[in-house]
Structures are given as C-alpha cells and as structure tokens.
Amino acid sequence: MADHATSSLPGDRGYLSEQGWRSWALTMDHKRIGVMYIWTTLGFFVVAGILALLLRLKLLVPGPALFSDHTYNVLFTMHGAMIIFLFIIPAIPSALGNFFIPLLIGCRDVAFPRLNLFSYWIFVAGILVTVGTLVAPMDTGWTFYTPYSTRTSAAVTSLSFGLFLIGMSSILTGLNFIVTIHTMRAPGMSWYRMPLFIWAMYATSVIQVLSTPVIGITFLLLAAERVFGIGIFDPAKGGDPLLFQHFFWFYSHPVVYVMILPAMGIVSEVVPVFARKPIFGYKAIAYSALAIAFIGFLVWGHHMFVSGMSTISGVIFSFLTFFVAVPTGIKIFNWIATLYKGSISFDSPMLYALSFIFLFIIGGLTGLFLGSLATDVHVHDTYFLVAHFHYTMMGGTVMGLFAGLHYWFPKMTGRMFNETWAKNAWWLVVAGFNITFFPMFILGMQGMPRRYAEYPAKYQPLNVVATVGSWFLALGVIIMFANFVRSLRNGEPAPDNPWRGLTLEWQTSSPPPEENFHEIPTVTDWPYGYGNRNEASRDH
Amino acid sequence: MAAYKIYFVAWSTLLVLTAVTVAVSYLNLGLWNASVALAIASLKAGLVALYFMHLRHEIKLVLGFAVFPFLILGLILVGTLIDAIYRF
Structure with a gap:
C-alpha cells in the first residue's frame, strides 16, 4: 500500500484543535461525532455496570437483602435495557465505526455528514425519553414481553417511543455507512482491498437498516394496543402474545450480530498487526461476515422454544441455528491460522483481541447447547443463558471494544496510554470476568432460574464466587478507564503509527487533521502485507 | 411540460386507484376483502416507488x-x- 505519512507538527491537535461546546454539538466531522458516541455509550456502560454490581451484591445472600424484590426487577430491567440499547448496539458501530470507516477507506468524511449529526442527536433524544421512562420505574425485563407489557402500569408507551427514536438513529447511521462504503473508497481500493473492519461494518449496517424497522413497527403496535386497545398481542383482546415475541426476536436476534460483527472486525484488524503476518483467509473472513448477517435473519425462533411455539417451528429454527456456527467457526479458525508461526507481541490491544477469541469460543459453543431443542428445555431461562449471553457480549463484544479502544487510542487522541497499567487492568478484567460468569454455567445446569430476586441456599457458594468476581472485573475496568483519562492529558505524544499498521488510518497524523488526509491516498495493495521486506523498511 | 407528463399520469392513476379502493369497500367479497384492498395498496406503493422515488431510473x-x-x-x-x- 502506498505510503502517505504526514507527520504532524509537535503540539498539533488535528481535528481536536477547535474548542468550545459549539465545535462539538454542531460538528459534522465524523471523528468528533464518533468521539461523542464514545463518551455517551461508555457513560451508559458505567451506569449499567454499577446496576449490575448492585444486582450481584444482592445475590450474595439467598434471602431478602438490600432492596425489595420489585426494585430488583426494576434494576435488572434497567441494566438490560441500558446495556443493550444505549451501550452495546451503538458502542462499536456508531462510535468506532463513525471515527474509523472514513479513515480506513481513505476519504474525508461519511457520505452524509449532516445526517450523521442528526443521527447522534436523535439518539440523544431517544436516550432522554428511554432513561426518563426506565427510572419511572419499569419492571418488564429488557424484552418487554406481552401480555405483561400491555397490562403493567409502567410507562411502556413512552419507552416504546424512546426506543423507536434510538432505532431511527441506528437505521440512519447504517444507511450512511452503506453509502459511504459503496461510493467513497479511496482510488484503488477495490472491495478486496478493504480492511476487514469495513467488511464487518458493511454487514452490520445492512442488518441495522433491514431489521430495525421491524422493532420500530412492533413498538408502535405495542403502543397502539396500550393506547387504543387494539387487540394485537393481548389474548384478552383477540391478539397473540407470541406474535410479539416473533417480531421482537426478528429484530433482536439479528441485532446480536450488530453487536458482535464489528467486534470481529476489530479482531481481524488487531491480530495481523500484532502477529506481523498477513491475515489468513481474507475472503473467507469477509464473506463469513455477510453470511452471519444473512443467516442471522433465519434463526429468531430459537428464543421461543419453550414459549408455546409450534413443535415444527422449533425443529426448523433449531436446525437453522446450527448454520450460524459455521461462518463463526470460519472466522475463529482463520484468526488462529493467522497467529500460527507469527511474530506475536502481547501488547494490550492484542491481549484483548486474544481474550475475545478465547471467550467467544466458550460463548459461541454454549450457544449451541441453547440452540438445540432438547438441551434448551433444560437450561432455558436459567443462569446458563445469562452466562452464555455475557460470554458472547461481554467476553466477545466488550473485549473487542476494549481491543479497539486500546488499538486506536493513540490515533484518536494523539496520546499513548500507559502500557503497564493497561496490562494490569487486562489481567483483572479477564480474570474477574471468568470468575463472575463461569460459575453461572454451573448454576444454570443445576437449575437456578434467572431474573429471580431470591434463590435456594444450596446455590449460595457459587453465587458468592460470582459476586466476588464482579468486584475484580469492576476494579479492572476502573483502572483501564483511569489510565485512559490520565493519558488524555498526560500521556506521551503518540507517533503517527505506533503499532506499525498498514491500514490507511495509520498513514495520517495522530490525531488526524480535520479532513483526515492532507492528500487522499491512492491504494495499490491490500492492507495486510505484514512480514515482507517492504514492510520491514517502512518508516514508523 | 413533457418531462412532468409521467408524474401527472402516475398521480392520476393513484387517484383512480384510490377511487377504486373506496368503491370496492362497498362490496362484500368475504375473505377477499383484505386481499383486494392490500393488492390495490401495493400497486399504489409500487407506482410511488417507481416514479416519484425514481426507482425506475436507478x-x-x-x-x-x-x-x-x-x-x-x-x-x-x-x-x-x-x-x-x-x-x-
């Protein structure tokens, strides 16, 4: 790939030069919008994380403790709804996606910068309505299953409106990215020269655009039922409560791939850089992202095996679910093959990327237990499911996000973080995560149901282990964030290309100038030519 | 004027189809009531997408x-x- 190093002058703050709140609130710079998404989503990660710590603290003892059962229901609803809709769905696509798609494909901004800013602000509007409603309080669980959600006195209608707005933001962002990737790639960047993060974001955007309208319509129907009494989901009015679950999971299953695919994209970027080897199976990884996106639309019924769905549907959905494991396995094998005989350095981004691979294998394989009909009947709605979901989402997506944050922190801020503290935090995060969630697999197999405020005393020992693990996890996250915040002001100035990456974002200054590149780069090769002679002579 | 001709034709067709929808609603076709209404609505949506949203020329x-x-x-x-x- 052509070299377009544009060393910045010392003290040049690039896109961060302009100051004052207007320079942020009215910006159309994709990088600044990305940064606003990062602060917003990480803010909710912290809030929802604190709620999770409270829930774990209560579960330290089997009986009543700390707060009432109703409060427990409200807290787990808030934890789930915030972490899903306000953190994990937008965390990588809207935040890192916004910042890095134009940089990675070598253009000056996204296709519709004004629409991008609009997406951010309707996201904020959606947050205000949603959070206002959640603290109202809401006790339906984050899935808002009917008929309870049509009958509860909680403000489901306004919550629906808030989530509708957030969904709108998600659709517009996805649309923006699709058009950007189609039309704005740098000269010479053919589809097969695109970084794999871009392939992942493309697949993600397609899911966002196609599936989000379904949940929007579902929330409107739910609101119509509650406000106008039209019988859609409530059997008392002639509706079908399973229809809600069909609609809900038709969105919410594909959307777990909105959460995981971008993280897989980050891993595909980080692994070759730190293994100093070309990515193995580029096309297989690229197409498996699209395959996951497509198959993800065919498997929603596996959430409903014990909901009273017809047996034939159960068999079909169970069968189809196993197909998702194939492209996922392809990715994992390709990453491992990339590592094989590489010259691996264990810097913090790589540590998180490797943890992703390790933890996501556990999360993914336990998904097959849940996807097969017979075992699902046993473990459905137990802590097994909680463990599976947190292994995929926290062990997967969040580890991918942390890998991305460490990998791109020098580029985004122009500062280096403290590597020693980053590694210390990594030990705590990964150890704490496993201590917290692995016991839940066992608890689930033993039959401990999820979402219950109290439990029989025989489950206490493992619950104590899980709760203590959550403290280690929290300490690790606190150290990581403290390291970031400290480095924002006091970190060493970052070189343009600290990890010796070949993708285009490393060919511009750190932080990048306002329109990314002083001169739009011309691409002559794919970005994974690590380990050859040309690469060894590169200036960094 | 000629450039706009197709839009007038499409628009007139939409109006005619609206009239048809109203007229059909007075007939009782039993099970077919919903199907016919949906078919006409789909036709109208198709016209809007093809001509007013320029899909035909994309x-x-x-x-x-x-x-x-x-x-x-x-x-x-x-x-x-x-x-x-x-x-x-």
Whole structure:
C-alpha cells in the first residue's frame, strides 16, 4: 500500500484543535461525532455496570437483602435495557465505526455528514425519553414481553417511543455507512482491498437498516394496543402474545450480530498487526461476515422454544441455528491460522483481541447447547443463558471494544496510554470476568432460574464466587478507564503509527487533521502485507 | 411540460386507484376483502416507488437494495405463519 505519512507538527491537535461546546454539538466531522458516541455509550456502560454490581451484591445472600424484590426487577430491567440499547448496539458501530470507516477507506468524511449529526442527536433524544421512562420505574425485563407489557402500569408507551427514536438513529447511521462504503473508497481500493473492519461494518449496517424497522413497527403496535386497545398481542383482546415475541426476536436476534460483527472486525484488524503476518483467509473472513448477517435473519425462533411455539417451528429454527456456527467457526479458525508461526507481541490491544477469541469460543459453543431443542428445555431461562449471553457480549463484544479502544487510542487522541497499567487492568478484567460468569454455567445446569430476586441456599457458594468476581472485573475496568483519562492529558505524544499498521488510518497524523488526509491516498495493495521486506523498511 | 407528463399520469392513476379502493369497500367479497384492498395498496406503493422515488431510473444496485427487504418481509411472514398454522 502506498505510503502517505504526514507527520504532524509537535503540539498539533488535528481535528481536536477547535474548542468550545459549539465545535462539538454542531460538528459534522465524523471523528468528533464518533468521539461523542464514545463518551455517551461508555457513560451508559458505567451506569449499567454499577446496576449490575448492585444486582450481584444482592445475590450474595439467598434471602431478602438490600432492596425489595420489585426494585430488583426494576434494576435488572434497567441494566438490560441500558446495556443493550444505549451501550452495546451503538458502542462499536456508531462510535468506532463513525471515527474509523472514513479513515480506513481513505476519504474525508461519511457520505452524509449532516445526517450523521442528526443521527447522534436523535439518539440523544431517544436516550432522554428511554432513561426518563426506565427510572419511572419499569419492571418488564429488557424484552418487554406481552401480555405483561400491555397490562403493567409502567410507562411502556413512552419507552416504546424512546426506543423507536434510538432505532431511527441506528437505521440512519447504517444507511450512511452503506453509502459511504459503496461510493467513497479511496482510488484503488477495490472491495478486496478493504480492511476487514469495513467488511464487518458493511454487514452490520445492512442488518441495522433491514431489521430495525421491524422493532420500530412492533413498538408502535405495542403502543397502539396500550393506547387504543387494539387487540394485537393481548389474548384478552383477540391478539397473540407470541406474535410479539416473533417480531421482537426478528429484530433482536439479528441485532446480536450488530453487536458482535464489528467486534470481529476489530479482531481481524488487531491480530495481523500484532502477529506481523498477513491475515489468513481474507475472503473467507469477509464473506463469513455477510453470511452471519444473512443467516442471522433465519434463526429468531430459537428464543421461543419453550414459549408455546409450534413443535415444527422449533425443529426448523433449531436446525437453522446450527448454520450460524459455521461462518463463526470460519472466522475463529482463520484468526488462529493467522497467529500460527507469527511474530506475536502481547501488547494490550492484542491481549484483548486474544481474550475475545478465547471467550467467544466458550460463548459461541454454549450457544449451541441453547440452540438445540432438547438441551434448551433444560437450561432455558436459567443462569446458563445469562452466562452464555455475557460470554458472547461481554467476553466477545466488550473485549473487542476494549481491543479497539486500546488499538486506536493513540490515533484518536494523539496520546499513548500507559502500557503497564493497561496490562494490569487486562489481567483483572479477564480474570474477574471468568470468575463472575463461569460459575453461572454451573448454576444454570443445576437449575437456578434467572431474573429471580431470591434463590435456594444450596446455590449460595457459587453465587458468592460470582459476586466476588464482579468486584475484580469492576476494579479492572476502573483502572483501564483511569489510565485512559490520565493519558488524555498526560500521556506521551503518540507517533503517527505506533503499532506499525498498514491500514490507511495509520498513514495520517495522530490525531488526524480535520479532513483526515492532507492528500487522499491512492491504494495499490491490500492492507495486510505484514512480514515482507517492504514492510520491514517502512518508516514508523 | 413533457418531462412532468409521467408524474401527472402516475398521480392520476393513484387517484383512480384510490377511487377504486373506496368503491370496492362497498362490496362484500368475504375473505377477499383484505386481499383486494392490500393488492390495490401495493400497486399504489409500487407506482410511488417507481416514479416519484425514481426507482425506475436507478442503477441495478439501488434496485437490489429496494427489492431485498421484500425477501426479509417474506421471511418474517413465512416464519411466523409456520408457527401460527401448526400451533395447537
């Protein structure tokens, strides 16, 4: 790939030069919008994380403790709804996606910068309505299953409106990215020269655009039922409560791939850089992202095996679910093959990327237990499911996000973080995560149901282990964030290309100038030519 | 004027179809009531997409993006109906 190093002058703050709140609130710079998404989503990660710590603290003892059962229901609803809709769905696509798609494909901004800013602000509007409603309080669980959600006195209608707005933001962002990737790639960047993060974001955007309208319509129907009494989901009015679950999971299953695919994209970027080897199976990884996106639309019924769905549907959905494991396995094998005989350095981004691979294998394989009909009947709605979901989402997506944050922190801020503290935090995060969630697999197999405020005393020992693990996890996250915040002001100035990456974002200054590149780069090769002679002579 | 002719034709067709919808609503076709109303509505939506939203003159890629969601719609209908029909 052509070299377009544009060393910045010392003290040049690039896109961060302009100051004052207007320079942020009215910006159309994709990088600044990305940064606003990062602060917003990480803010909710912290809030929802604190709620999770409270829930774990209560579960330290089997009986009543700390707060009432109703409060427990409200807290787990808030934890789930915030972490899903306000953190994990937008965390990588809207935040890192916004910042890095134009940089990675070598253009000056996204296709519709004004629409991008609009997406951010309707996201904020959606947050205000949603959070206002959640603290109202809401006790339906984050899935808002009917008929309870049509009958509860909680403000489901306004919550629906808030989530509708957030969904709108998600659709517009996805649309923006699709058009950007189609039309704005740098000269010479053919589809097969695109970084794999871009392939992942493309697949993600397609899911966002196609599936989000379904949940929007579902929330409107739910609101119509509650406000106008039209019988859609409530059997008392002639509706079908399973229809809600069909609609809900038709969105919410594909959307777990909105959460995981971008993280897989980050891993595909980080692994070759730190293994100093070309990515193995580029096309297989690229197409498996699209395959996951497509198959993800065919498997929603596996959430409903014990909901009273017809047996034939159960068999079909169970069968189809196993197909998702194939492209996922392809990715994992390709990453491992990339590592094989590489010259691996264990810097913090790589540590998180490797943890992703390790933890996501556990999360993914336990998904097959849940996807097969017979075992699902046993473990459905137990802590097994909680463990599976947190292994995929926290062990997967969040580890991918942390890998991305460490990998791109020098580029985004122009500062280096403290590597020693980053590694210390990594030990705590990964150890704490496993201590917290692995016991839940066992608890689930033993039959401990999820979402219950109290439990029989025989489950206490493992619950104590899980709760203590959550403290280690929290300490690790606190150290990581403290390291970031400290480095924002006091970190060493970052070189343009600290990890010796070949993708285009490393060919511009750190932080990048306002329109990314002083001169739009011309691409002559794919970005994974690590380990050859040309690469060894590169200036960094 | 000539450039706008097609829009007037499309618009007039939409008006005619609206009249047909109203007229049909006075007939009792039993089970076919909903089907006929939906068919006319789909026809109208098709006209809007093809002419007013310029889909007819777009490149194949854009056309593909417009058609693909119907596949997704088909999926949700089939998946849900398989459950609803075989449930007991």
